[in-house]
Amino acid sequence: MEKINGHTMTNSVSTDEILEKNGNKKKSCKDKLMRFLNRNMLVIMTVSGVLVGVGLGMMVRNMNLTRAQMTYFAFPGEMLLRMLKMIILPLVVCSLISGAASLDTRSLGKLGGIAVSYFLVTTLIASGIGVTLAFIIKPGVGAGALNTNNLGLESVNTNKETTDSFLDLARNLFPANLVAAAFRSYATDYKMVAVGNDTNGTILYQKVPVGTEPDGMNILGLVLFAMVFGVALRKLGEEGEELIRFFNAFNEATMVLVSWIMWYVPFGIMFLVGSKIVEMEDVVLLVTSLGKYIFASVLGHIIHGGVVLPLIYFGFTRKNPFSFLSGLITPFTTAFATCSSSATLPSMIKCVEENNGVDKRISRFILPIGATVNMDGAAIFQCVAAVFIAQLNNIELNAGQIFTILVTATASSVGAAGIPAGGIITIAIILEAIGLPTNDLSLMLAVDWIVDRTTTVVNVEGDALGAGILHHINQQEMKKxxxxxxxxxxxxxxxxxxxxxxxxxxxxxxxxxxxxxxxxxxxxxxxxxxxxx
The missing domain is CATH 1.20.58 (Methane Monooxygenase Hydroxylase; Chain G, domain 1)
Incomplete structure (x- = not known):
């Protein structure tokens, strides 16, 4: 009770009520903070893993470890890569079969058409950005005195013909043995065969292409088989239902395994990044000699990933692309640390579905294909590298050669392996196509561990935004x-x-x-x- 102007008034709010309200406010703030931490704990831990890894690597670098000790130090990071690679095969095959089986043939054709168009257009734009930046920045001009001996680099042996590279791409689409495709791919090698003697009695040799099967999963062949097999199960009707349910269950079980592996990611990433810093050679010499090349490649990735891809997403969906990308920090960090689009695929599928609400049928159909064929980041640095090597050798590129670089980079990035340094071999294809020497490729390999990180982040960003665009188009069609x-x-x-x-x-x-x-x-x-x- 209190008196106001001589009148006795009853308090509308008691002191106890005020204290209770303040307590509720404090409690609600605490609840919000706890909810935020629970929701974003993995992201915070993953980013912290990268930062701690950098610090740890700088500390251990001063200890002058032997090669064997470096291997032991990198072991936890190696275990993360092995876990992620272990899950790729069941994830790709089961997700594509269940995705293709859950969509009817007409919608599958439309979905595939939009996805292929998106992948081709974005990769062509990326190639254009790479070539343009290389001509503006001129990373190879003035670096003519630079050669591989100055940096003590090993030479890269690449004697592959452009025609055989594209024929190998077609051969890998149709693997002769599906079981072997899980751990081997097809690649053409050459051997010299004696074909006779000339008039002076000298033996004449001819280079003959020979098929080899190097280690490495043939994801391209598995992707095509899984898609076609899913369509076949759909056509079977009731008879195929049980098998479709089996692959759906297998797929869900694989995603549970992925969610468990994700909690090891921060620890593994810490040692992946740390070990890479420990293994670095003379960074100052590399950056001073190849700094303009690194700058041109990374700037191309920033322009494409920070401007072009978000604009394309906004143009289709009229939604904020950066709020979409904010839910994908964990896969981006994984991509940065592992340098592998394929290894990032499990966490990408999980985050796209859970954080951004993308339809499972779309994400599990489009993301495995994107991880295999959509290499925007690789196209940028391949184009920069091709122009860089031309400038290094004082070769003027004509309009026809520039056009060849654009087309070849777009096409060859499809066959680029989603593994660390997978794009280096495809640069050789571009160089062969325009008649440039391939003996300077070891320079690219020297700084690939720097450039490959931003390359992989842009690759997986393109896949994720593509899934978001297709999900939006699907929603609009359903409403209509x-x-x-x-x-x-x-x-x-x-x-x-x-x-x-x-x-x-x-x-x-x-x-x-x-x-x-x-x-x-x-x-x-x-x-x-x-x-x-």
Missing amino acids: QQHLGEELAEVLVEAVANAQADEETSPLVTHQTLGSAGDQSPRETAEAIESVL
Whole structure:
């Protein structure tokens, strides 16, 4: 009770109530903080793992470890890579089979068409950015005195013909042995065969292409088989249902394993980054000699990943691309640490579905394909490298050669392995296509561990935004089909009511019962909804 102007008034809010409210405010703030930490704990731990790894690497670097000690130090990081690679095969095969089987043939064709167009256009834009930046920054001009002997680098042996590189791509699409494709791919090598003697009696040799099977998963062949097999199961109807359920269950179980592995990621990344810093050679010499090349490549990745891809996403969806990307910090950090699009695939699928709400059918169909064929970041640094080597050797590139670089980089990035340093071999294809020497490729290999990190981040960003765009188009199509189905139902019901009321007897008027209209409309609506993306 209190007196105001001589009148006795009752307190509307007691002191206890005020304290309770303040307590609730404090409690709600604490709850919000706890919720935020629970939701983002993995992200915070992963980013912290990178930062701690850098510090740890700088400390251990001063200890002058032997090669054997470096190997032991890198062991926890090696275990992370092995875990992630272990999960790739079941994840890719099962997710693609269940994804292809859950979509009907028409929608699969439309979905595939949009995805391929998106991948090709973005990779072509990336190639254009790479070539343009290389001509503006001129990383190879003035570096003519630089050679591999100055840096003590090993030479890279690349004698592969451009034609054979593209033929190998086609061969890997159709593996002769599916089991072998899980751990081997096809690659052309050459041997010299004696074909006779010339007039002086000298033996003539001819270079003959010979097929070899180097170690490394043939993901391209497995992706194509899984897609076609999924479509075949869909065509079987009821007979294929049990097998589809099996692959769906297998896929879900694989994602549970991924969620467990994700908690090891921060610890593994810490040692991956730390060991890479310990293994670094003379960084100052590399950066001073190849700094312009590194700058041109990384700037290209920043422009493409920070401007071009978000603009494309915004153009399709009219949504903020950076809020979409903010849910993918964990896979981006994994990509930065592992330098492997394939190894990042498990965490990418998990985060795209859980944090961004992308339809499982779309994410599990498009992301494995994207991790295999969509290499925007690789296209940028391959184009920069090709122009860099031309400038290094004082070779002027004409318009035809520039066009060849763009097309070859776009096409060869499809076959680039989603592994560390996978793009180096594809640079050799571009150099062969435009007639440039390949003996300077070891320079690219010397700084690949720097450039490959931003390359992989841009690669996986392109895949994720592609999945977001396809999810948005799918949602729009579903809304349109549902709206169309509702209108159709209304029209049919009205037509039936009028026909019965007027009781027309003209043979030109077709009678339709309410029951048949009611039966037909939901089925048409269901088919329409099913056939969208």
